[in-house]
Amino acid sequence: WCRSNGYRPPNWQIISDRRGGRTAWSCTVTVQGQTCQARFWYDGAFVNNAKEDASERALQMLGVIPPPPVPPQV
Template sequence: MPSSSSSRQGSQNNAVQGTPWQDRLIEACREYEIQEPDFQLVSDRRGGRTAWSCVVTVYERRIEARFWYDGRNIVNAREDAAEVALKWLTSNPNLISGW
């Protein structure tokens, strides 16, 4: 069973270098005037190793990353989830009131 750990990215951490999808998603949330995304890392024990992925909540919708990653690549899991979420959010602008 996958376990999870919350990993919120606050406003002061938005400029983390190498996180273009997360940065773009946070900016889109600001433009739409909705709550910033909430990133949650999830892990799954696979034999002697642990695989990591990410779920991001945007506009009250949980959006999962497409892939699982090695522990050294957790930032990739967050980027994957942010990319999926950004594409969902920007392809559904009618969901946001006032848009």
């Protein structure tokens, strides 16, 4: 999407957080100078999901895809 719209390539940064005996992984992506963080932390086997999560948030920020629906207030 970035290339076809004349934007510089996105810059992903994988981040980790040691939690007890395990490490949780997440990701940030910077597009057009704006940084978006993945919503969730993932097991190391699923670090690509963190990249996809951050990318989805960036596309929402850019207005390419709609934001997720807001859950109803109870």
